[in-house]
Amino acid sequence: MNTHSSFLRAALRHGVLLAGVAVVLLPFAWMIATSLKPDAEIFISEIRWWPQTLHVVENYSQAFTRAPLARFLLNGVIVTVSIFALQVLVALPAAYALAKLRFRGREALFALVLLCLLIPPHAIAVPLFLLFHHLGILDSYAALIVPWVISVFGIFLMRQFFMTVPDDLIDAARMDGMSEFAIVWRVMLPTAIPAITAFGIFSVIAHWNDYFWPLIALNSEQYYTPPLGVISFRNQEAGTSYGPLMAAATVIIAPLVVAFLVAQRRFIEGIAFTGLK
Structure with a gap:
């Protein structure tokens, strides 16, 4: 009886998880399916996952020719890599000081860090712009x-x-004569690789997908990031080209998926705070 109940509970949990996965993945599956279709099949009333006529080469080639998608991708790489590198450069010494150094006001300073977590970036957009x-x-x-x-x-x-x-x-590093900054970069950094990887996934995804701030801060198309670049496929006179648009969206999302799959194990370790073994 207990075995039967355990099986039912496990089946229920897996069913709920599979339903959640389906809800999350359904838009992405429809995006990829749309990127394979010609315009005539995109606007039909019936739901058809696989097109009768493949339009792969046309849609994906237009994704790069109708807009400088390669330039947008390069901008995204420059911006996200620069942000992540500078964030790590600042976060590691600050985190080390808050975790391992003893000084007056440390707890108040950490409380201020927690308070800053509650401030949405949209709230400071106008002061930053000015x-x-x-x-x-x-x-x-x-x-x-x-x-x-x-x-x-x-x-x-x-x-x-x-x-x-x-x-x-x-303490052992200090006894060897290492300075606090040397401890951060030569001792703490190697041990923090899982946490840095986890933070890197969050940082890259957040800034690669950011649409709000680039829309405010940029005017020139040469600096457009990938999310902002997709507006190039919108045409007020001819209408939106959904086939190339979905192809461009697929190309933009692909690096994030690959990066997460490559760093998946380190990401899980970082979230679990396994630390030293």
Whole structure:
């Protein structure tokens, strides 16, 4: 009886999980299916997952010819990699100080970090825009990168991970004559690779998919990031080209999927805060 009940509970859990997966993946499956269809089959009333006439070459070639999609992808790489590198450069020393150093006001400073987590980026968009306007750095890579150099989420995540690192390891490094900055980069950094990978996935996905801030900060198409670049497929006179648009969206999402699959094991380790074994 207990075995039968356990089987039913397991089947129910897996059924709920599979239903949730289907709901999440359904839009992506429809996006890919649409990217394979000609316009005549996109607007038919019936639901048809596989097209009668494949339009793969036409849609994906138009995705790169109707708009400078390669340039948008390059901009996305430049912006996301620069943001992540600078965030790690700031977050690691800050997290180490909050986790392992003893100084007056440390807990209050950490409470301030937690408070900053509650502030949505949209709330400071207008002050940032005015500041960058006065500095003259709007419509540039700097306008896309500078606002996100300090990541309070990154500091919080790294701090929680560093709390799992034994103090004996740091004491041994100090006895060897290493400075605090040397400890951060030569001792703490190698141990924090799982947490950095987990944070990297969050950071890259957030800034690769960011549409709100680039829309405000940019005017020139040469700096467009991938999400902002998809508006190039919208034409008020001829209408939206959904086939190339869905092909472009598929190309834009593909690097994120590949990056997550490659870093999946480290991502799970970082979230679980396994630390040193």
